[in-house]
Amino acid sequence: MSRWFPSPPLSVALLVMWLLLNQSLAPGHLLLGALLAVVVPLWAKPLRPMAAVRFKKPIVMARLLGMALVEIVRSCFNVSRIILFTRPDGLNSQFIRVPLDLKHPHGLALLSCLINSTPGTVWVEILPDSHDLALHVFDLHDEAWWIDTIKTRYEQPLIEIFE
Amino acid sequence: MNQGIETLPVWVSLPVTALLVLGSLIVLIGALGLVRLPNFYQRIHGPAITITLGTGCILIASMIYFTALQSRLVIHELLITAFVFLTAPVVAMLIMRTAVYRDLRAAKRDREPESDETYPCPRKK
Numbered sequence: 436m437s438r439w440f441p442s443p444p445l446s447v448a449l450l451v452m453w454l455l456l457n458q459s460l461a462p463g464h465l466l467l468g469a470l471l472a473v474v475v476p477l478w479a480k481p482l483r484p485m486a487a488v489r490f491k492k493p494i495v496m497a498r499l500l501g502m503a504l505v506e507i508v509r510s511c512f513n514v515s516r517i518i519l520f521t522r523p524d525g526l527n528s529q530f531i532r533v534p535l536d537l538k539h540p541h542g543l544a545l546l547s548c549l550i551n552s553t554p555g556t557v558w559v560e561i562l563p564d565s566h567d568l569a570l571h572v573f574d575l576h577d578e579a580w581w582i583d584t585i586k587t588r589y590e591q592p593l594i595e596i597f598e
Numbered sequence: 599m600n601q602g603i604e605t606l607p608v609w610v611s612l613p614v615t616a617l618l619v620l621g622s623l624i625v626l627i628g629a630l631g632l633v634r635l636p637n638f639y640q641r642i643h644g645p646a647i648t649i650t651l652g653t654g655c656i657l658i659a660s661m662i663y664f665t666a667l668q669s670r671l672v673i674h675e676l677l678i679t680a681f682v683f684l685t686a687p688v689v690a691m692l693i694m695r696t697a698v699y700r701d702l703r704a705a706k707r708d709r710e711p712e713s714d715e716t717y718p719c720p721r722k723k
Contacts, residue, residue, distance in 0.1 A: 455674045511651040514643060515624065518631040528640050551687030554646035557694045558687075571694060573643040 439473060441480045444490055446472035488541055492596050499592040503549045514554040517574055529575040530559070532567040533582050537590050542597035546589055610666040614659045621655030628652060638697050642690065649686045654679070 440446055453468035454460060517526065537543060547558045555573040562569055572581060606614075624647055631644025657675040664672040 452677060455677050458672070458674055507650050511624065511647045514631070514647050515627045518627055518634060518644060523634060523636050523640070526635075526640060528637075547691060548683065548687045551690045552646075552650055552683060554650060555643055557642055557646075558691050559694050559698055560691075569698075571639055571642075573640065 440476065441486075442476050442483075445476045445479075449475055485540060488539075488597060495592050495595050499549075499589070499596075502588060503553070507553050510553050510555045514573060521574075526573070527575045529572055529578075531570050531572055531575065531578050531581060532562070532565075533570055533585050535561065535566055535568050535590065536586075537594050537597070538566075539593075539597040542593045546593055549589060550585070606663075606666055610662060614663045617655045617659035617662075621652050621659065624648065624655065625652040639694075642694060642697075646690065649682060653682060 450468040450472040453471055454464060457464045535543075537546065543561070550556050550558045550570070557571045559569040559571055561567070568585075570581070570585075575581070628644050628646075628648035631647075632641055635641045635644060657678055661673055661675050
C-alpha cells in the first residue's frame with residue numbers, strides 16, 4: 436500500500452484534479468487520472484523532505500478553514516474601506532512579532548497560507564534566533580489583540596491537527 | 599453558447615450580476631490601493647483583496663452562470679481557487695521578504711536597530 440501510494444490524499448487530489456480539468460467521468464479519463472494518481476506521487480516522493488502526515492481531525496480542520504474564510508471576507512471589506520475612506524498617512528502599518536509554539540513545518544506552511552490569504556496581514560518570516568513570527572499588519576490598532584487572535588484561533592487548532 | 603443570458607431566469611441572472619459587480623468593484627478598489635497608498639509595505643495589501651474576494655466572487659458567478667446555461671454541474675473553477683490559494687501567499691511572502699531585506703541592507707549603513715523594533719525599517723518619513 437505505502438509502496439505504491441506514498442501519500443493517498445495526494446493521489447486522490449490528483450485524480451479529482453484530472454477529472455475536474457476534463458469535466459468528465461468517462462472510463463478513459465478515470466483510467467488516465469488513476470495513472471496520474473499512481474505515478475506522480477512516486478516521482479514526487481524524493482522531492483518531499485518530510486513524509487506526509489496522516490490526515491487526522493478533519494472536523495477541527497474544517498472548522499479552522501471555515502473560520503479563516505469568514506475572516507478573509509471580513510478583512511476584505513475592512514481593507515476596502517480603509518483604501519477608499521482613510522487618508523493614507525493616517526494608517527498605522529507596522530511589523531509585529533508573534534511568538535509561535537507550532538514547530539511542525541506542514542503546520543507552519545498552512546498557517547502562512549491562511550495568514551497571507553487574509554488581506555491586511557502579510558507573513559514575513561520566522562526570525563531564526565527566537566522562533567517569533569514577523570508579521571506585517573496593514574492597519575494596526577491593538578497589537579495584543581492580533582497576537583491573541585493568531586495564537587488562539589489559528590495556532591491552537593493547527594497544533595491539535597499536526598502535533 | 600451565445601444563445602445566452604437573455605434566456606436565463608431572473609433568479610439566476612440576479613445573483614450572477616450581483617456577484618460580478620461586487621467582484622469587479624473589489625478588483626477596482628484593489629487597483630486603487632496600489633495607486634493611492636504611499637509606501638511599499640502598504641501597497642502589498644491592496645492586491646490581496648483582488649486575489650481573495652475579487653476572484654472568489656467572479657469564479658462563483660461563473661460557476662452559477664455556466665451551470666444554469668448548460669444545465670449541468672460546472673465546477674472546474676474550484677481548481678482555479680485551489681491554485682490561487684496555493685500560489686498567491688507564497689508570492690506575497692517572497693516579495694515582502696525581498697523588500698524587508700533590501701531595506702535592512704540599506705538601513706545597516708545608517709544605524710543599528712532599536713531594541714523594540716522587529717526590523718529597523720521602514721523608517722518613518
